[in-house]
Amino acid sequence: MSVPRFWRKIPQRYNLEGTHCEVCGRYFFPPRNLCPDCRRDGRIVGHTFEGVGTIVTYSVIRTASDQFSDLTPYVLAIVELKEGARMTAQVVVENPEEVFIGMPVKAVFRRLGTDGESGVISYGTKFVPA
Amino acid sequence: MVGIITYGTYIPRYRIKLEEIAKVWGDNAADIIGGLGVKEKSLPDMDEDSATIAVEAARNALLRRDIDRNAIGAIYVGSESHPYAVKPTAATVGAAIMATPVMTAADYEFACKAGTAAMQTCMGLVGSGMVKCGVAIGTDVAQGAPGDALEYTAAAGGCAMFIGDDNPIADINHTCSFTTDTPDFWRREGQAYPRHGGRFTGDPGYFKHVQGAARMMLEQMGTAPSDYDYAIFHQPNAKFPQRVAGMLGFTKEQIAPGLVVPRLGNTYSGASMIGLAATLDVAKPGDRIFVTSFGSGAGSDAFDITVTDRILDDAVFSRGAAPSVEELLADPIYVDYARYAKHKGKIMVQK
Ligand SMILES: [Zn+2]
Numbered sequence: 001m002s003v004p005r006f007w008r009k010i011p012q013r014y015n016l017e018g019t020h021c022e023v024c025g026r027y028f029f030p031p032r033n034l035c036p037d038c039r040r041d042g043r044i045v046g047h048t049f050e051g052v053g054t055i056v057t058y059s060v061i062r063t064a065s066d067q068f069s070d071l072t073p074y075v076l077a078i079v080e081l082k083e084g085a086r087m088t089a090q091v092v093v094e095n096p097e098e099v100f101i102g103m104p105v106k107a108v109f110r111r112l113g114t115d116g117e118s119g120v121i122s123y124g125t126k127f128v129p130a
Numbered sequence: 131m132v133g134i135i136t137y138g139t140y141i142p143r144y145r146i147k148l149e150e151i152a153k154v155w156g157d158n159a160a161d162i163i164g165g166l167g168v169k170e171k172s173l174p175d176m177d178e179d180s181a182t183i184a185v186e187a188a189r190n191a192l193l194r195r196d197i198d199r200n201a202i203g204a205i206y207v208g209s210e211s212h213p214y215a216v217k218p219t220a221a222t223v224g225a226a227i228m229a230t231p232v233m234t235a236a237d238y239e240f241a242c243k244a245g246t247a248a249m250q251t252c253m254g255l256v257g258s259g260m261v262k263c264g265v266a267i268g269t270d271v272a273q274g275a276p277g278d279a280l281e282y283t284a285a286a287g288g289c290a291m292f293i294g295d296d297n298p299i300a301d302i303n304h305t306c307s308f309t310t311d312t313p314d315f316w317r318r319e320g321q322a323y324p325r326h327g328g329r330f331t332g333d334p335g336y337f338k339h340v341q342g343a344a345r346m347m348l349e350q351m352g353t354a355p356s357d358y359d360y361a362i363f364h365q366p367n368a369k370f371p372q373r374v375a376g377m378l379g380f381t382k383e384q385i386a387p388g389l390v391v392p393r394l395g396n397t398y399s400g401a402s403m404i405g406l407a408a409t410l411d412v413a414k415p416g417d418r419i420f421v422t423s424f425g426s427g428a429g430s431d432a433f434d435i436t437v438t439d440r441i442l443d444d445a446v447f448s449r450g451a452a453p454s455v456e457e458l459l460a461d462p463i464y465v466d467y468a469r470y471a472k473h474k475g476k477i478m479v480q481k
Contacts, residue, residue: 014226048228070472071176092175094143094463109185109226111177121213123181123222 003115006122013124016049016107018085029085051107052130053081060096067113075099079127090126104130132257133298133438134291136197138190138452139407140183141287141394145170145462146470148282154467155277162282167368171285171395173465173473174271180209181219183288183400184269185226190452191265191290192227201294202229203261206251207237208244208268208399210317210324223267234261241315242364243425244268245289245399250305250431252293263294268399275323276476283367285395287458289403299441300410300419303434304351308342315426326426332370335428340364340374343430344422348378351434355379359417362388362405364424366396380420387412393459406435408455415439 011017018029022043026035029049035042058077061068068074075091077099092108093099105127112122147170152159163169174183184207207220220235238244238251245268252264269288274280293302314335317324327335340363348354355361361384363371368391375385388405397404402423409419414437421433440446471477 010225015228092177109182109189110175111179111182121179121181123185123226126177 003120006120013112013122014109016051016081016125018047018049019044020047020083027081027083027085029081029087047083049081049083049085051081051125053079053105053127055091055099055101055103055105056080056086057101058091058099077127079105092126092128098129106130131298131301131303132253132293132295133301134410134435135263135294135296135298136191136195136292136447137290137407137410138187138192138194139287139289139404139455139458140186140190141397141404141455141458142172142174142178142183143461143463144173144175144473145464146173146467147464150467150470151282165369166282167372168283168392168395170393170462170464171283172287172397172462173470174286176473178271178286179213180207180211180269180271180288181213181222183271183286184209184219184223184267184290187267187269187288187290188223188227188265191292193452194449195292195447197263197292197294199227199229200232201262202227202265203233204252204255204264205229205233205235206248206264206266208240208246208248208266209237209270210239210241210244210398211271211273212237212239215319219269223265229265240429241425241427242366242396242398242401243423243429243431245403246421246423246431246433249291249293249403249433250307253302253305256293256295262296263292266291266293268401268403270398270400272396272398273323273474276471278323280324280326283391283396285397287394287397287404288400289407291403291406297440297446298438299447300413300435300437303436304347305431305433306343306346306350307429307431308339308346309429310339312426312428314428331426335426336364336366336370336424337374337377339428339430340422340424341377343432344374344378344420347420347422347432347434353434355384355420357418358384358420360387360409360413361385361420362402362409363422364402364430365389365391365405366401368392390455390459404455410437410441411449411454411456413437413441415441
């Protein structure tokens with residue numbers, strides 16, 4: 001990911017900053033500026049997700065690109081946040097066998113990747129068993 | 131009075147036993163463990179570094195007390211393993227706790243005492259009215275060259291102390307420091323591992339400076355060691371703090387809760403502050419705490435602290451809302467040397 005693109009996403013990645021439609025009650029992550037249900041009648045406000053949720057589904061990555069090969073095997077999951085929005089993120093566990101559908105998880109702050117030895121370090125949210 | 135308004139600690143879950151390291155280098159494990167008084171040490175996960183540890187410590191502090199982010203006017207992060215040579219860890223912490231942009235920030239480095247130097251800076255800023263709340267963090271993923279004596283103790287962990295004057299959970303009655311230019315331990319720019327003066331690190335380094343600052347504190351406050359309920363001394367191993375406590379007249383009981391090094395190792399900039407956090411975890415209102423850090427190079431910062439009623443006041447502070455040091459030390463995942471080397475980036479890979 002380019003440096004400007006990563007930089008723009010810092011609020012989302014560090015603190016799960018999304019949005020909320022006050023009319024129908026839906027939560028959005030990544031943030032949306034328009035509610036797909038309410039359209040022009042919607043009222044969108046910022047919302048910082050609490051960072052707790054459950055695993056909807058997951059897969060165990062055993063072969064990864066160079067950047068993530070140190071981490072294999074690792075678990076990539078779709079996490080449903082308590083407020084309702086879903087996101088894809090790594091779940092940090094010692095053993096992938098620990099993970100199950102419906103597992104409660106909470107957000108932690110980790111390194112997401114580094115651009116080689118001299119490039120920028122990307123930080124953001126992963127999940128651990130709650 | 132200026133004091134600690136909340137605090138938080140973070141320790142990675144991974145541990146390696148010293149006997150596992152000794153096995154690799156053909157050292158006598160019993161001699162090493164006996165000599166250092168350390169049985170195991172923490173190490174970071176593959177995706178943890180001094181910045182992630184600092185953020186987790188700061189967030190744990192905020193779980194105990196939800197500080198208004200607009201009140202946070204300064205963040206200083208002390209470490210000798212900042213992820214970047216140039217780019218502040220403190221700015222990342224600021225963004226991750228949503229305290230940016232109206233705040234000042236900088237990274238500190240003073241071997242193992244950069245975190246307590248950050249506490250002093252925050253005390254000055256709060257005391258002078260320049261900021262309402264300052265965040266001081268000591269964090270490290272400490273490095274010891276493979277096979278070097280430091281490898282047995284260099285550990286990972288961090289602690290955040292939020293300094294302010296709005297109902298502190300612990301008043302900081304006084305601080306003073308003792309600093310000289312002493313080449314007992316150093317790391318040159320661009321070098322992966324620090325070097326040290328071997329035996330030279332003890333007397334002219336640790337013992338001279340810790341005693342210098344501690345005796346200055348006792349003299350300036352007109353106190354004796356028996357006036358304190360607890361004491362924390364920098365803990366590069368378990369022997370040094372026990373010996374210096376004895377030299378100064380503090381008892382085993384006074385240093386017991388803060389002596390976490392046998393199960394944690396030396397977390398460098400985090401060490402004295404984690405010791406203080408472990409003591410605050412068990413302290414009662416009215417308890418008086420004596421702290422003296424040490425950083426090679428060399429200097430010591432001393433603090434005289436009194437715990438207030440607020441530490442048990444659920445209306446402002448919830449000690450149980452974040453893990454205690456004892457809880458963070460529980461349930462470790464032990465690794466062998468090969469896994470440890472991978473986590474610490476000590477294995478050469480094709481680039
Ligand atoms: Zn809507």
